[in-house]
Amino acid sequence: MSYQAPVRDILFTLEHICQIQTLAATKQYADLSPDLTQAIMGEAAKFTTQELASINRAGDQAGSTLADGVVTTAPGFKQAYAQFVEGGWQGLSFPEPDGGMGLPNALGVAFMDMLQAANMAFGLGPMLTMGAIEVLIQAGTPEQKQTWLPKLITGEWSASMNLTEPQAGSDVGALRTSAKARADGSFVLKGQKIFITWGEHDCAQNIVHLVLARTENSPAGTKGLSLFLVPKYLDDGAGNFTVRNDVFAIGLEHKLGIHGSPTCTMEYGGSTGAVGWLIGEEMRGMAMMFIMMNSARLNVGAQGVGIAERAWQQAYFYATERKQGKAADVDEIPAAIIHHPDVRRMLLDGKAKIAAARAIIYACGMAADLAEASGDAKIRARAKRREDLLTPLAKSFGTDIGVEVASMNVQVHGGMGFIEETGAAQHYRDARITPIYEGTNGIQAIDLAGRKLSMQGGLLFSEMIAEMRETVIACNEQKSPVFARIANQLERAVTTLQTTATWMADPARDRKDALSGATAFQTLCAHSIGGHYLAIGALAAAKLIRAKTGDGAYYQSRIELADYFASTYLAAVPALAEQVQVGADVIFAISIEGLI
Ligand SMILES: Cc1cc2nc3c(=O)[nH]c(=O)nc-3n(C[C@H](O)[C@H](O)[C@H](O)COP(=O)(O)OP(=O)(O)OC[C@H]3O[C@@H](n4cnc5c(N)ncnc54)[C@H](O)[C@@H]3O)c2cc1C
Known part of the structure; x- marks a missing residue:
């Protein structure tokens, strides 16, 4: 299938x-x-x-x-x-x-x-x-x-993004590729970039490389970086892009997954120098690159959700076909493994996580649209704050669940999941890169807890929390046991989110303590906000059921999905809060020598 x-x-x-x-x-x-x-x-x-x-x-x-x-x-x-x-x-x-x-x-x-x-x-x-x-x-x-x-x-031409160098990964400011100004306003670039996705290939006529480099006498670190456009083919002066620029792929990585994606080592200016042009102002390279990275972070979140969906479907169909043992609610022996409670739990769990992550990434896309298109400046500003809050969550949660669900697919396949021919292993191998590139999920957590939390006096979070509380009220107004359960768990989660965010944002908080809990905080936010969006979906589904419009059974399943997520992931939010606040003393208690 x-x-x-x-x-x-x-x-x-x-x-x-x-x-x-x-x-x-x-x-x-x-x-x-x-x-x-x-x-x-x-x-x-x-x-x-x-x-x-x-x-x-x-x-x-x-x-x-x-x-x-x-x-x-x-x-x-x-x-x-x-x-x-x-x-x-x-x-x-x-x-x-x-x-x-x-x-x-x-x-x-x-x-x-x-x-x-x-x-x-x-x-x-x-x-x-x-x-x-x-x-x-x-x-x-x-x-x-x-x-x-x-x-x-x-799409006749494609593009690549060039930040990483051997000594400069998460620490982009350590990069050394140089750019020297020429009299005609262009620059000559020299340096080597590694891990460049689709840096060279045979699908498009030209490749437009966006390259972070250092101009002469620029300060150290990220402040000294500028962004350049360096095409594979240059204009011959008559509008034909046929002149080969001095930028070449000199290596191709052998990877755990995504084998079809050419991950290149790129050499800029190996002989004559690669010709490029500045994009934006000099030494504003990081701001420029962030435009690209924000788009890519959201889309990498979509990759996580996409790969999770594909793996989930494979698990579902395998579970309906593979027969093993006796199951309580079916006469057939052997029963299809989907009847075993643990397999059923895995499938429902994957489905719920995909639904929550999909909601977060689409909501982030929608916020980006409103931030740009609304005619109301206040709505635009609020939407921009929402986009800023959701971007690290979209990237990290989308990709975390991508790996988790792809792993679940291997588990549902049993031994056959570990054998390449079923294809389950490919999804798992492919998914594994997503929490790493576009800023590792650890770096996303630092962005969320270190930057987004304090932006505009905490408004990004307080607006979200206020909306979540409205969802709690709307769920309670349904006056049904299932919505009462969702409301109860969401209420506890949002209260926990608020107190944990306050703990994290406390100006007196030791930075090492805060950073020690940043990843747990990110997960706490994703689960709380994901549960909130699933509850909004459940409320809409209940309304559609009452209106007797569309596929009632499908809408009912959306309520059940929200209920499951609330009963498991929202219910566990207070425990995540404990992890957030564990503190650096515990994390660093065992010495480096003691760890081994
Ligand atoms: C298949 C693939 C495709 C890629 N495509 C591109 C591309 O197109 N363009 C491009 O420029 N790059 C690309 N990359 C590079 C990718 O973005 C980097 O690998 C990634 O940013 C991590 O950098 P690093 O590998 O040097 O790891 P490191 O920075 O060495 O990180 C190692 C570990 O330490 C952690 N860590 C590092 N610094 C900190 C810190 N300050 N606080 C907390 N934890 C920290 C990280 O989270 C990680 O867990 C690609 C990589 C791969 C494997």
Whole structure:
């Protein structure tokens, strides 16, 4: 059983949890209608399942290869990329005047969910191009926009993101690639970047590399970094991009997973010097790169959810077919393993986590849309705060559950999960990179607890907490046992979130104590907010059931999913709060020598 895009779950999340239709009140998205949303998601489902899911396995087995500086992608990738370009998918959420479809980011994220599920190694290329387009739209000069945007938006050209160097990973400020100004306003870059995703390949005619480098006499650390656009092919002066720039792939990584994605060591300026142009102001490179990274962080969250969905579906179908032993509620011996309570628990648990993470990432996309498109400055500012709060959660929670659900799939398959031929192992191997790149989840936790928590006097959190309390009231108003349970758990979780956030944000708090609890705090936030969004979905489902509209059994399952998440993950939030506050004394109690 290959991947089937979960269009019903995706539409439910967009329509009933994120209320995507409210965007139609903005000038930018005035044409958005439920029919349009459904049609786009339907087409996206067709494209991703038919063209991409089928070459996922071949991509894993054959991988990409490098010879003489040329990377050849896995069988089928080049043809699928041509289909991707023909469908206009790269431009889905970019403005129409720039050549895009002009649809909201929320739909872009939903498309990513399907794209990454169908073929994560393939999906990485378009994902990085999206980030580069975003940077050029927000910070490019009119000339840069005119030169680079049209073909990036069609997908005829792709892009890469170049931060990492051997000595500079999480610590980006340690990078050494240099950029020397030339009299004509361009720069010459020299240096080596490692782990560059889709840094070289045979699918697009040109590759636009966005490269962080250091100009002469710039200060040490991140303050001295600038962002450059360095194309693979330069203009020959007559508008033909045929002149080879001095940037080459000199190595290809052999990885645990995503074998179809070419992860390159890139050499800039190995002989004559790589020609590039500054994007934005000099020494504002990190701010520029953050535009790209915020887009990529959200989309990596979507990768986590996508891979979780694909693995979950595989687990579900295997569990209905594999027969073992006797189960209490069925006569058939041997019974399909889905009847065993522990297998059933694993499947429900995965389903609930995917639903919660999907809600968080789509809500983040929706916040980005409102932050840009609302006609009301107050709504824009509030939406920006929501986007800022949700971005690290989207990245970390989406990818954490990606690994967890892919692991669950292996477990449901038993020994066959560990054998490559079932394909369960590939999803697990592929998923494992997601909590690492785009800022490790540990770095996301520092961003959340160290930066986002104190931004604008804690407003990002207090607004969220106030909304969560409204959801508690709405659940209590349902006057049903299941909603009373959800309300009770959500109430405890939100109260715990508030007290833990206060503990974390206390200016007198020792930084080492706070950092020791940052990852647990991030999980606590994701579970509380994920439970809140599932409760909103359950409330909408109850309303639809009362109105006797649509698929009542499906809506009932949305209530049950929220109930399960509340009874397990929200219920465990107070214990997470204990972990947050454990303190550095405990974490550092055993010495480094004592640890071994
Ligand atoms: C397949 C793949 C694709 C990639 N694609 C790209 C790409 O396209 N472009 C690009 O520029 N890079 C890319 N990367 C690089 C990736 O972003 C880095 O690997 C990642 O940022 C982590 O850096 P590092 O590997 O040096 O790990 P390190 O920074 O050495 O981190 C090791 C561990 O220490 C922790 N750690 C480090 N510093 C701190 C701190 N201050 N506080 C707490 N914990 C800390 C980390 O969380 C991690 O657990 C890719 C990597 C891979 C493997």
